[in-house]
Amino acid sequence: MAIHKEKINPEDDLGFGTQPVVKSQPVINKDGSINVRRTGLPRFSTANNYHSLITMSWRKFWVIVFSCYFIANIIFACIYISLGTDVLDGRSGNTVFDRFMDAFFFSAQTISTVGYGHISPKGMAANSVAALESMMGLLAFALATGLLYGRFSRPSAKILYSDKVLVAPYRDKGWGLMFRLANLRRNILIDLEIEVVFGYNEEVNGKVIRKFFQLELERKFVSILTVNWTVVHPLDENSPLKDMTQEELEAKQASLSVILKTFDDTFSQTVHSRTSYIYSDVVWGAKFVPVFHRDEDGQAILDMSKISTYEIVH
Numbered sequence: 009m010a011i012h013k014e015k016i017n018p019e020d021d022l023g024f025g026t027q028p029v030v031k032s033q034p035v036i037n038k039d040g041s042i043n044v045r046r047t048g049l050p051r052f053s054t055a056n057n058y059h060s061l062i063t064m065s066w067r068k069f070w071v072i073v074f075s076c077y078f079i080a081n082i083i084f085a086c087i088y089i090s091l092g093t094d095v096l097d098g099r100s101g102n103t104v105f106d107r108f109m110d111a112f113f114f115s116a117q118t119i120s121t122v123g124y125g126h127i128s129p130k131g132m133a134a135n136s137v138a139a140l141e142s143m144m145g146l147l148a149f150a151l152a153t154g155l156l157y158g159r160f161s162r163p164s165a166k167i168l169y170s171d172k173v174l175v176a177p178y179r180d181k182g183w184g185l186m187f188r189l190a191n192l193r194r195n196i197l198i199d200l201e202i203e204v205v206f207g208y209n210e211e212v213n214g215k216v217i218r219k220f221f222q223l224e225l226e227r228k229f230v231s232i233l234t235v236n237w238t239v240v241h242p243l244d245e246n247s248p249l250k251d252m253t254q255e256e257l258e259a260k261q262a263s264l265s266v267i268l269k270t271f272d273d274t275f276s277q278t279v280h281s282r283t284s285y286i287y288s289d290v291v292w293g294a295k296f297v298p299v300f301h302r303d304e305d306g307q308a309i310l311d312m313s314k315i316s317t318y319e320i321v322h
Contacts, residue, residue, distance in 0.1 A: 029209060029218060029261045036265045040282035062158050069159070073152060080119060080148070084141050085111035088134065095134035098127040119145035163275035166192035167268060171316040173285045175243070176295040183243045184226070187285065188296055189268070190236040190315055196273040200230040202239055203267045206249065208260040221248055223264075233270070235300045235310050257287035294318045 029035070037043050049055075061069065088096060088111040099110040114127045118141045129138045170188040178184030191197050204223045209216050224247070226240040243250050256262075268281040297317045300310040 029207065029263065034263045034265070034284040034286055035207060036267075036282050036284040038283055061155050062162060066159075069155075076148075080144075081112055081115040084115040084119070084137065087137055088114065088129075091131075091133050091137070095129060095131055096127050097130045115141060118142050120149070121145060163272055163277045163279050165197070165268070165270060165272065165279040165281040167281040167283075168192045168312060168315050169266070169283045170296070170318075172289050172291045172294075172318065173264060174294045174296065174318055175290065175292045176318075177321060178240060178242060185223075185241040185243055185247075185249065185290075186238055186296075187266075188236055188238045188299070188315055190299070190310065190312060191233050192312070197233040197270045198231060198273055200233055200237070200268065200270040202228055202269075204239065204241065205265040205267070206262065207265065208257075208262040210260065223247075223249075235308060236315065238296065239266075254287065254290065254292070257290065260287075262287045291318065294320050 034043055061072070085108055089108060093107065096111060096114060099107060099114075110127060114129075117123055117127075118138050121142055129135045168190050173185060173187045175183055176186055178186075202225065204225060206221045206223050208219060210219050211217075223241045226242060230237055241247065241249075252262075264285040266283045266285070270279060270281075271277070272279045295318060297314060297319055299312075299314045299317075300308055303309055
């Protein structure tokens with residue numbers, strides 16, 4: 009592979025230095041997360057709790073919320089049961105299970121400050137536990153409300169990238185390395201700026217190191233993302249990848265790291281998106297099929313399901 013070493017910029021290492029990539033582990037994962045696993049932290053460290061609750065999937069978030077809710081009510085129900093059988097006025101259960109369920113639902117009413125009045129605490133001990141539970145409920149629901157607001161209000165970019173990178177015909181008898189992206193949301197993205205960093209392993213003085221090169225693109229800036237954007241790196245005489253082959257890319261554990269920065273008109277804030285491709289994601293001799301067309305009224309129709317669709321060319 010013809011790599012122009014004088015064009016290598018050591019400042020484009022994305023913070024990983026010269027550590028080589030092994031077993032096709034990319035610097036940046038497909039979903040944009042950084043491929044780093046941290047160790048050496050305290051077992052019960054709380055440094056990342058808020059960040060994890062804000063960024064985790066909705067399914068996992070709701071599992072944690074409902075689990076905490078039920079566990080808290082179970083604990084307080086056990087406390088009420090341990091105080092005796094006569095600390096809750098109005099209970100109707102006779103069996104152990106029925107008494108527990110009465111205490112559980114009384115706890116649920118207390119922690120949410122609903123208080124239907126069917127069951128009420130009796131005695132200093134039960135009233136003290138109920139008062140403590142109601143205070144904890146107010147704090148817990150305020151915290152849950154803040155987390156929900158943070159998840160909904162956090163500005164982020166939802167960019168759909170093509171699954172593959174194509175080596176496709178480009179201009180007059182030329183070739184280009186290209187991938188495609190589009191905005192998943194209906195908001196307006198303006199002032200888009202993209203950076204594509206090519207990384208590969210190379211043996212220098214008997215030691216394998218990682219080198220990086222910021223690829224020159226046909227267009228690095230777009231004023232507004234209206235439909236889709238095909239990002240192209242021309243494979244011309246100035247390209248470090250002009251004579252690349254699949255075997256060479258695999259031997260060098262080659263990868264592309266994509267970093268996109270844009271301004272979200274809805275939140276009036278700058279947002280970022282990241283993804284990556286490895287050597288196995290490159291398809292030679294293919295081109296993307298059109299992803300948008302115009303209807304009979306002349307309006308542009310963007311088909312998001314075709315963002316990764318391509319066809320082989322000869």
